[in-house]
Amino acid sequence: MAGIDCGTNSIRLLVADLGEQSATAPLTDVVRRMEIVRLGEGVDETRRLAPAAIERTRRALAGYAAEIAAHGAERVRMCATSASRDAANADEFVAMVEATLGVAPEVVTGDEEARLTFAGAVGGLADIAPAPYLVVDIGGGSTEFVVGVDTVARAVSVDIGCVRMTERHLRADPPTAAQIAAAEHDIAEAVDRALAAVADQPGPAGQPGPPTLVGLAGSVTTVAGIALGLDEYLPERLHHARISYQQVAEVTADLLAMPVARRLRIPVMHPGRADVIAAGALVLRIIMERAGVPSVVASEHDILDGICLSLR
Structure with missing residues (x-):
């Protein structure tokens, strides 16, 4: 089976083996790929997907379709999130996906996105971090x-x-x-609204507020890689790495002070992320400040894994 997650900044593929036919059996990765396509470029201002952005996404998706066919994946699910929800011309994006991949993308609701994200993120966490969890997925648009x-x-x-x-x-x-x-003010207001929304009801199973912050997506894992001083991007080192607030604050300050050309020389930096990583780090830092948590657990597993798990 194969899952594709198309967000504002990147499009990702996971081809996985179901393994044992049980709800709790782990997936076995066959192929995991990511391309920066910046589908949501300019959407915040224009409310439309740019033709060049749709074409970048089409090229990446064509490569994924070939990979899926080569591995004989029997089921395929593609979910699209923030940028395609916001765009007035989303129908053009849907038509492109159907022509390229052969299946229609699902522009998932916020509730479905949350369910898929949580399912992918918390697998295997119980042994290293206590529940309940506050999972934050820092994407390109939301x-x-x-x-x-x-x-x-x-x-x-x-x-x-x-x-x-x-x-x-x-x-x-x-x-x-x-x-x-200005960015700090904007982010802090949004984070405060979000934290109030997830905390204004009794905690799950009567428990207090979530003690474990779990951070997803490239902004979090890149910040973690910089904090750990990695010489290259190593998913196995980053998955479930715990990074302190002080480390996040220091990395964020450094990134904000650097021009993009210097960020590109950071060993763990994906070239397509260098111009937006400072904003992603700033979002993470402010979430940790406003939530009052001392550390974040980085996860390489997220909505993409949840999409594949949903195909069982």
């Missing part, structure tokens, strides 16, 4: 906040993704102090 133990209890999505915040505020290279302050 950030999802999901609280739960074994399943989702509460969830909310706010429009503070790394691409959106870069385009809206951090336009200079490097960003100015005034731009950073």
